[in-house]
Amino acid sequence: MKTYNNCRVCGSNNVDIFFEKENCFFWYGPENEYLKENLNPKQMNASIYFCYKCGFIGLVVNEQLKRMSNIFYSSPTSIPGTTHGQCSNYSISLTENFFDKYQKLVHDWVPESVLEVGCQAGFLLHKFKLMGTKTAIGIEPGNIEPFIDENGIKIDVRRGCLSKEIVDKSDFDLIICLFVLEHVNDINSFLSIIYDLLSQKGRLLLSVPNEYFALRDGNVGLLNMQHFNYFTPD
Secondary structure, three states: OEEOOOOOOOOOOOEEEEEEEEEEEOOOOOOOHHHHHHOOOOEEEEEEEEEOOOOOEEEOOOHHHHHHHHHHHOOOOOOOHHHHOOOOHHHHHHHHHHHHHHHHHHOOOOOOEEEEEOOOOOHHHHHHHHHOOOEEEEEEOOOOOOOEOOOOOEOEEEEOOOOOOOOOOOOEEEEEEEOOHHHOOOHHHHHHHHHHHEEEEEEEEEEOOEOHHHHHOOOHHHOOOOOOOOEOOO
């Protein structure tokens, strides 16, 4: 096995690469003209390393992966496209689809207060405000301007990571964490804060990406370098 420099979680240099594969597919979301012009080729050489100190297993971050990721993040259809001052149509469509499913799931229940962790510009929280939610607060670590609709309704988006300091309210009726846990290093502490912020009968709506197919097929290019955790149904 080859030796990799440092673990991106704990910084230890006691790490080894134990899996390598060439020409892995790099997931970049919906195709568009920007990606056709700039993201070429669309494959990457991927390596997985193991850290003997902290036990982390993850994708080696090399210059090729950094370059491809920067192109992806700059795409107007990427999920984090708003971090570049753009309005990501892909993010909006995901919000629309999710909210439709949410309404079918809970029927007529309108939470009085909603907290969304990793809310981007607050598109989903805006949906809740229009539905009748009185308090809608979002937390977003990215440099994203809060969404303001044509009527001047602005979402309360607080920049940073989840903490009791950044959220000056507790007893939320609903807390939403969509595709967040994979980015969290200390899941136990994160969920402990979530628990403390929920009301006694509050609900937590949580989702994570399913990495089963990427792992089954050995397509490690689908494993995002920003993820600390990789989830499967097991």
